Amino acid sequence: MVWRKLVPQPRWLPRAAILYPQRVVVICFAIVMLLMFVIGAREVWKEDERALAERQHSLALRALGVGAVFATERQRLEFLRDSATEHYALLADAAVAAATAAEDPALDRAYAARNDPVWTLSAGPGVAPVIGVGEKELEGLSGFARRDDDLRDDLRVARALSPLLGLLARQDRVHLNVLFISANGLYVVYPEQDRALVPALVRRFDAMPYYRSMLPDRTEGDEPRWISNYTQFGDGQLISTLSIPIHAGSRSGAQSSTTFRGVIAVDVAQTRLQGLLNEGNAPDDTVYLMGRDGAFVSASQGAVASGQRWPAGVPGDWRDVPPTRLFEDRAGALRHGAYTLVYQQAANGNWVLFEAISPRQRFDAMLARMSPVLLAVWLLLPLLLWVTLFVVTHLFDHYLALGEKLQELAEYDPLTGLANRRHFQLLFEQETERRLRHRHPLALMMVDIDFFKRVNDKWGHASGDRVLAGMATLMREQLRTIDVPARLGGEEFAVLLPGATLADAVLAAERLRVAIEGFAVTPAPDAAAAARAERDGRIHFTISIGVVEAGPRDGTTLDVLLANADRRLYAAKASGRNRTVSTDDAMATGA
Structure with missing residues (x-):
């Protein structure tokens, strides 16, 4: 083939090694695995750093699970946010606006009752209604403002979102609450709350970080935010919440601008995070999950206390170690005093998982695994890995150059040199x-x-x-x-x-x-x-x-x-x- 003629000749390797890199990788790793199998058949490798590496690997697997939870909830919120934004965009269209202006008795009744202390709009059989409060009940709440020009659109969007919120709440039982909160003083929540608590619930929304942190004067953009460990309204249970803002055009504002329209949020039960953290743990092992601000999100051995922050409750003396130290690298082990801290970032660096290993735990691991080893094997392993890395890198660089040329041909007009x-x-x-x-x-x-x-x-x-x-x-x-x-x-x-x-x-x-x-x-x-x-x-x-x-x-x-x-x-x-x-x-x- 023509591409083989273009492959450069390395100085000390046969050309076949470059022409067939997959075979080289397979052979090198087969040798590594064979050597490890021979050594493992005779005795178990026992070393303190190996035990720490295994703990690090275990943390990495759990970090993948935690990251998957975060990614899943984020995708769901973004889907709901995009659905709401599309509804607002459709309502802003002149043709759609004319169609929606047709008679809608339920919406007209809700709009007429908008200044009642509590009013509702049915979203259909079997789904939660839209619940709103009057303008008087919104007084003193900085996160809410009644805009009558936008209220009908907000009601339509809330009514359309209600079945989707209900589907999410029924689909995944780990969600304690799924809700949409409109800045116009209305909301949809699953499961439904006691309507006698509606004014108090709206006031709580106004004070909660998952809503207040999304206000335009607090943040920019449409990124979701995770709020960890606060007391649930009513039953005092500790929960965590992921929320995302909704921005869309406003009938009362300029056509080209967007307005903060509300927040979609999901509460995640601590049991789900605890199950991920506790997977494969020994009875005396405790894995913690912490945010960048030093606030604890969860722990494998029981729920963390509300407001618990680094380093409270962590075995060992870590007062001189700031929580940001654990976010400086993606993963690692930190020795401070008699204890060793193993940590691993998760959820794109938003969280870190860590566990504090006591001297007794380290001693037990070494006692169970320590044995003599052949130094030559471990000297050979880096050599084999280096050969593999050299071959793959050499070939990759070559293909990269070809790829850049192909990319240029694919993106630019060959005659004029302009973009195609x-x-x-x-x-x-x-x-x-x-x-x-x-x-x-x-x-x-x-x-x-x-x-x-x-x-x-x-x-x-x-x-x-x-x-x-x-x-x-x-x-x-x-x-x-x-x-x-x-x-x-x-x-x-x-x-x-x-x-x-x-x-x-x-x-x-x-x-x-x-x-x-x-x-x-x-x-x-x-x-x-x-x-x-x-x-x-x-x-x-x-x-x-x-x-x-x-x-x-x-x-x-x-x-x-x-x-x-x-x-x-x-x-x-x-x-x-x-x-x-x-x-x-x-x-x-x-x-």
Whole structure:
């Protein structure tokens, strides 16, 4: 095969080792396993560091389980958050808004009773209702504000979320509560609570970290947050809660802005975390789960106390060791005094699992495993592993170089060196995320060479390729370094202008158009002599441009923006070419 000829020759290994790296890996590890089997058949390896490594491995497995719990709950919350956001987006659509304006007696009754101390909206048979309180009951609660303009939308979204919340509560019994809290003074909760406690429950929501920490003045973005170890409302049980904020457009605010609409939260029973931490533990082993702030989340031997923080209750004297020390590395062992602390990060570094090993535990482990060993075996193991690493790394570097070349071919147009449509789509998605996150403007222009077919017919296709390449060069010179020019196909180009308004984009388009108007390309050697005799013997051409800005008016998706820009581009061509069109009004007037 051709790729084998491109594989470099190492200095001291046979070339076959590079051509067949899988075989080398298998052989090396087979030797390692054989040596370990021979040694293990004679006697058990006994060493203190080995025992610590096994404990570390056990912690790593439990960390995977804890991380899976966190990831699962996060995915569920993000699904519910996205469902709510989509509902709000649909309700903001004019056509949907007109459809939802139809008669809805249940919603009308709930809206009419919005100032009652407690009012409800049925979400259907077998599901929890939407429960709200009056404006008077919201007085003094900084996390809630009654917005009558948004209340109907909030009621519709809460009613749509109720079956999903109920499904989650019934699907997984480890959830003590699943709830949606709207900043407009209403909520849905599973299991249902005593309605006599509704005002007190709303006041508790206002004071709870899983709600207050999501308020716009406390945090930015839509990331979920885990709140550990607090007393459950009513029964005093210790629980942990994962919550996520909902931001969506508001009928009472600007169309382009988003408003904090509420929080979706799930309570997780301590028994679930304790079961993961206690898996495979010896009776005298205690594994702790702690957050970055030093607050204990759970422990394998019984629930931790409310408000318990590092190092309270941990065997040994760790007062001189800050909790941040355990987060400096992903995993490790820390000796302090007579005790050894083994720790392992979990849930993307949000938590750390650790256990304090006493001198007696370490002695018992060594006594059970200690025995003489052959030093040569362990000297050989690093050598074998190094050979494996060398082979795999050598081959990987080679494939990486090829992969980079293939990636370049896949993302850029080979003639002009500009981004192709596929890469342009990816860059647009990245800039759109940045635009939404930082609320920066984003503009786009479509550029087309006027009468390009005449250039090919008159000068030949080789000269046409020179025109395209020259066009790309001039675009790079005239545009900003952050702008992204791309060739979509033929003589059609597009430019993404991050941070540019429509007016900025028009100025950039005009600057490019004027530069092209005064630009000329030397034809290819095979160009017709008659064509070379005209004018100065060079190819002069002009461009037409359509400009749009991402937003409610021109659209937010790439397909819509390209379609609108393309429409204005063809309006520019229809009105005489060599011009820029940035509004549909200009199209209508023929300007």
